[in-house]
Structures are given as structure tokens and as C-alpha cells.
Amino acid sequence: MMIGFAGLGRMGWPMASNLRQAGHTVLAYDPWIVRPPEGVTLVGSATELAETAISISMLPDGPTTRDLVENGLSCATTDHVHVIMGTVGPIVVRELAATQTVDIADAPVSGSVSMAESATITTMFGGTGAQFERIRPVLAAMTSAQFHTGPVGSGSTTKLAVNAVLASLSHGVAEGLLIAEAGELDLRAFYGVLRSSAAGAPYVGYKEEAFLSPESAEVAAPISLIRKDLGLALDLARERQLHLPASEAVYAVLGSAAAAGLGEADMAQVLAALRLHNDLPGSSRVKESTR
Template sequence: MEKSRIGFVGLGLMGHGMAKNVVEKGFPLTVVAHRNRAPVEDLLGHGASEARSLVELARASDIVLLCVTGSPEVEAVVAGSGGLASAGKPLMIVDCSTSDPSSTLRLAAELEPRGIKLIDAPLSRTPRDAEAGTLDVMVGGEPEDFERARPVLETFAGRIVHTGPVGSGHTMKLLNNFVSLGYAALYSEALALGAKAGLTPTIFDAVIRGGRMDNPFYRTFFQWVLDRNPDAHRFAIRNGLKDLNYLAAFASAAGIANPMGAAVRNSFAMAGATGNGEKFVPMLSDIIAELNGVSLAAG
């Protein structure tokens, strides 16, 4: 059976590895450059084609994957001047970004009469998993749309969960990130408290690692804390704060008290306000320690 023609927008830390898996596993791929040409040149070397505009990319594709920062970028790419919808053709758009579910629902409803299907398929795990093709994907969309997108998602995913209708994938992604970013804030505060009491990160880790509170996110986080590996989790604090802001808006709209979410958000907002937004999430541990007058680097 002839494979769908795939377009890809957003060749950043996650998107480049995803797109490489798409083209290496036999799907015709078209990409578009943004600021950095290096990932585009790499993908062209693997057999991808390059479009000069979003409209040209849409006309060359049956399914377009988006992996951009958030809802403002998604709305601009899809519905803005010269965006994908301007091509005026039937299309499936798969939004792999972490977006605001309310924006996703509104955009999907606006596109439907124009013959454009929008489904949400946000991601979990790291750029290393994107490269390895072992991402987790949460998909919101009608069953037939999910099945149409599944073969493409399988090129870069190790686990795919159909969460329900459009918007449910982005909602689940917010909950997933709330839990993981909550762990990050909790570990950071616990490490600062421990350091104040003379308990080093090494001692902390000796107790937690292998015990009931151990988990894969903890292991990734502590690759920075103990080994100073800057590539352990390449997800910026500013992006974490963006997701926590989406969560706060979602909780407010749902009428749900979200005190833990507010506390986690404040940790990330404080890190951003002190000029640390571009640092990666595990580095929150050093920021919280420094603000409390202690250091984790020695131990």
C-alpha cells in the first residue's frame, strides 16, 4: 500500500529525531526550515525534500506533523497568514506540541468545515528517545483519524495511547507534565533541605535509588545532580513554566482547586524570574539550592 506523504514543521530538539525516523522508515517526507538549517540539511541527506513555505509543504503532504513550542505557534503555523490552511486542500494535521486544550478544540472546529482534520498527539520522554524511536505518544482524535495517523506515529513511538476525542491528548499531556515537573520541584526542594542539614546529594541518592521512591524520571534528573550531564533532560525551564500556565488555565476553567499545581508553578516562575528560564529542568535543583544559600555541586 502506498504510504502517506508526510510534512514536518518544527525540527528542534524533539522534532529532528522524530522526522529522521519518519523518513528512514520509508515515508516520503517534506520539511520546512525555520531558523536553524542544520537539521534540514541532515534530513535532506536522509532523503527528505524541502518546501520553501508552509503552503508548499501542505500541498506536498497528506499528513503534517507539528512539533513547535505551544498554542500560539501552532495557531500561527496552521491558521496564520500563509499557514497550512492557506493551501486550501484536505489535510490531516497532527499536533505533537504541548498545547492548550482549549486552543486545540477551537482550532479543530474551525478547520473541520475546510476539510482539514486536526488531532493532538503530544509526546513524553526525551530527545534521546525521539532519536531512538521510543517516545510515548498520547493521541486525541476520532478512532478513524487515530488509525490513519498511527503508522506514522509508530515510526518514532515506543508506546501510543488513544486518550479519546480531540483535545484529550493535550489534556493528558498537561497532567503528565504536572506530575513530572512536580517531581522536579519536589526533588529540588528536598535536596536543598538536605544540603542545609549536611546531607549531600550522594547520600540522598543512596537512600532513594533502588527504593520505592525510585523511578525513571528520578534517574534522568539525577544524571544532572550527580554526574553533571547537561544532556540528561534537554527541556527548558521556560517551557515547563509554559505548560504549568496551561495547567493553571485548564484548572481554572474546570473549576478545580489546584494548590499543588500553583506551588510547582511558583518554583518554575521563580527560576524564570531569576534569569534561568533557558536552563534545563534538572538544573532547577541548583537554582533552588542557590536561592537558599547552599550548593549541591560538591556532593
């Protein structure tokens, strides 16, 4: 199948590559990329993606996605489906779907870059049952699990809810480490207890090195990205007149982390942000490294 793909960033690059390895013909558009993944054809205009049966966007925000759909895909045929896989929030997704200029579905993903490379990320699909059955084989080339969460926009809502939990969990682990440190515990030993306790979610296990040895751990999801997603979740909450005190507090701390120059650091570096906030030993090194 010929598939259009917009956005060859940290996640989009391996996803497009996996589509090609699954035997699909992939036309990719990204004005910032000169050399695409092997076997992927780079096109010079977003309008060329409209010639495919299915197009996918893995773009960083709502305005970029809106421009792609409203301008680049405006000439798509009636049987063309565009799948928004970037985390842009359900409000934008529903607005684009309501215009009816392009058939829209959303399927944001959960997982790290390394999981995208191995096609073990999870996707949450919002759209009709017929759309899901048509697109699921394409999604399966990039992901290990595909969930149909409901109508268009529901995939994005699910992603925001998941990342709100992850952001709070990351913050909770960081505060637990600070409490352990205040009690003069060995942090590696404490983390072993935490990992095996009732709080030992899978995330806690695979983020150990990111928390305890951040200088050598790879960046899976940067603070700036998690803060963006949490902000979208809070936008949705405000739309429904919900007050989420924990998420609001975590969002403020992530904002402080970004202001301290930690925006591109892994989300586990919320620990460094809390050290700065409390002026704890080691925080001076963070200040120096972000100058």
C-alpha cells in the first residue's frame, strides 16, 4: 500500500521506517529532513501525500497538524483517510474532523523512541469501526498493540490521560527519592524496594537508570514534551470545568524545570528540578550544566 507520512522526527523516523520494512511504499514529507530512512521516498510538498490512500502525521503540535490537513491534504480524494498520530489533543482533532474536508481518525502512541524503533509502542485509535479495520494493519506495522477507544478524538483523550498519570508518577518517584535521601538511605537500595513494592509499576522499573544515573541514560521522553501533553490534558479539563490539583502542581514543576534549562532532558529529570527548587546538594551542578 502507498502511505503518506508527515513528520520524520524522533518518533516519526522509526515509524516510517517500520512501515517501509513491512512492505509499504512510503512517501514522506518533512521540510527539515534532507535524507529520509532507507527505502522511504522524500517528497517536496505536503500536497503529494494527498495522492495516497492513507496518510499519517506525526507532528509536534496542533497548528502544524491543522496546516497539513487544511492546506496540504485539501485536494485528497473522498476515500483518503488521514490518521493523526502526533499528540495534539482531542479539541484540534475533533475540529479537523468536523470540517469534513478530509476523513480524519486519530491514533496517538505511547512509548519511547527505542520502542518505536522496535515497533513495540502502543496506539490508541479514535474513529469508526470501519476506519479501524481498514487502518489497523498499517498501525500493526508500527505498533505492538492497537486499541479502538471510540469515536474520533477519543484516541487523543486516552493518550493525554495516560501521560497525565505518567507525569504524576514520575513526579511521585522523584519525591520518594528525595524523602529517601533525606532519611540518609542508599538510593539504589531504596529504588530496589520501590520497584518491588505495590508502587512498582512497569514504568518505575525501566526508568531506574534515568532517575539514578541520568548522565548515562538515554532521553526517552523530554520534559518539554511531557509538559506539552500535560498542558493539553489541562486544557481539556478546563473545557469540562474540572479541577485537577495534582496535574496542575506537576505542570508547574515541569515549567520550572524547563525554565532551568532542563526542557530537553528526560522526564525523570524532574528530580533535578526538585533539587533546584529545594536548593539541595547537586543542584549547583544542574545550574552550571544548563548555562
